[in-house]
Amino acid sequence: MLDRLNQALDHIEHCIGQPEPREVDVAELARVAATSEYHFRRLFSALAGMPLSEYVRRRRLTLAGAEVLDGRRTLLEVAVRYGYGSGEAFARAFRAVHGVGPGEARRGGATLRSQPRMSFRLVVEGSSDMRYRIVEKDAFRVVGPSTRVPLVHSGVNQAIAEFVRGIGRETLDRLAGLSDQEPQGIVSASVNLDPSRAEGTELDYHHGVVTGADAPEGADVLDVPAGTWAVFTSTGPFPHALQLLWRDVFTQWFPSNPYATRPGPEILRVCHVTPDGKEAEAELWIPVERTSPAA
Template sequence: MLERLNEALEHIESHLGQRIEVGEMARIAVTSEYHFRRMFSALAGVSLSEYIRRRRLTMAGAEVLAGERTLLEIAVRYGYSSGEAFARAFRAMHGVGPGEARRTGAALRSQQRISFRLIVEGSSSMRYRVVEKEQFRVVGKKARVPLIHEGANPAIAEFIRSIDKETMRRIAALSDQEPAGIVGVSDGLDPSRAEGTELDYYHGVVTRADAPGSAPEDLDGLTVPAGTWAVFESSGPFPQTLQYLWRDVFTQWFPSNPYQSRPGPEILRTRLSQDAAHADAELWIPVERAAT
């Protein structure tokens, strides 16, 4: 898998001055476009689109300083429709405009080429199982929140505090299947997984799609089609354990197993210690068999 990802990275480098089709990169990596974006952001720590933007502006910066092409020629070469758009993007990355950089020979920033390699530690094993689920519903309260990669998500914490105890009691009573009890459900994530992009967060339970009374009018619901789920378990400090669990799933488990992620909500069941310092977590990721 990593070898194929590196071949896709070579495709980026050979097409920086052309239109880059993510579908073609996914084909090279022998996976879906959805999974390719997810894998890249997990492994690289930056979204695919942001990496391509930085690489183009790195190469454009070298050409600006070389002085062999006009600024407009460089702008067009790297996909910008106008000199103004190129100048804005250039300044955002390098901290100086292209004209000034050429006149003064300013120091510019560089996005180094990424390559992936597997580091085998072998110090721990990941507990997981694969589950087939029929169609079900998530029922609870929903909020639109930003994605946060490190630390607690204050928007989610504030949203949960805003739900009164009686509403939470009614929601909890609707749980009738795995994962049992109150869960956090993330849906509609941007494929880039870029920090700050928004998602729909449900604080609720999983219940049968046809269960009587499973859709009270004052609650939000999400119908989830039947499919395959990989379920991962982990324990440790909160909230790092939850964030590291997601990271390890995409950087360790997927490259080593014949599955790829598929579109769908991610479900997290968390049980905190009394002092909220420790968490037992169960993460449900929608998956499908990978192409071979």
């Protein structure tokens, strides 16, 4: 998988570095990587630490910066060469990356920023393993209150914490009675995340139960089609261990296993929390599909 991802990175360089640079087609990158566009965007973001669009923008403006300093093309020619329709649009984008405008940079003495060309490689640590199982599930629904919240990569998501505090105990007890399948009990489901998974982008958050039963009148319902799920188990500091698990699933497990993500909610079930709230055992359910036939 990493070889294919690196081939996709080579394709980015081919698109932006040829004599007549062209737009980077994400669908084509996904074909080169032999995966879906959905999975490619998410895997790239997890491995690179930035959205694909941001990496392409930084690489394009790194090359543009070298041409601005070179001086053989006019600034407008450089702007058009790298896909900007006007000198003003190019100047804004250039300043956002380099901290100075292209005119200032050309006059000399300016310090520009460079986005190095990325490549992915496997670092074998071997210090721990990942506990997971593959589950086939029929269609189900997640029933429970929902809201739109920002994505937080580290620490407590205050928007979610405040939302959950506002759900009454009576409501949670009534919902718990509807739970009739795995994952059991009250769960958190995140869906409709931005493909970049950048911190601060928004997602739909559901706090409820997984069930096949009819939902109470007026309840929020998330219908989930039948499919395959990878279920990961985590034990450790809460919520830090869970956030590390999310990272490791995308940076370690997916590149090493014949599965890719597919559209659907990511479901978190907290199985046990210590009395002081500092440690927790939890399950993370990720919707997946095989990328190669089973042996």
